[in-house]
């Protein structure tokens with residue numbers, strides 16, 4: 759399973775510029791709140807208008823959750839369920855081609871959400887995969903305070919995506 763680290767994705771400036779472009783083109787400016795639970799995304803809308811902002815709330819009292827949102831290439835027809843079960847190198851080829859549209863991290867117990875990549879706004883039309891890669895049982899504080907070397911090793915803990923924490927959103 760892919761262990762993609764949010765801090766590998768640096769070009770936040772480009773995403774902010776895209777977001778500004780999207781705003782100029784009009785479209786929706788709604789906000790939808792997605793709830794992260796152990797181990798699923800709840801209230802994930804299946805379709806939103808371009809310009810919609812996603813917020814993340816963590817309903818868990820013990821697990822850190824993240825919402826990594828990748829745009830799926832237009833030529834890719836497989837479901838998100840199929841894509842997240844591919845071997846790591848094939849997943850990287852699909853999801854690792856560019857930075858994700860957003861990475862939001864929500865600590866357990868209702869702590870402040872961290873916008874690691876993007877501002878939560880979806881501006882480009884298309885199909886998106888929504889995934890949480892946090893390892894089961896990860897120490898939230900250690901994970902959030904990780905330095906440039908990335909989060910602590912996951913050991914044998916599977917990522918939440920392997921427990922079913924994934925979904926799909928279409929931006930129209």
Ligand SMILES: [Cu+2]
Nearest residue numbers: 823824890918
């Ligand atoms: Cu999670």
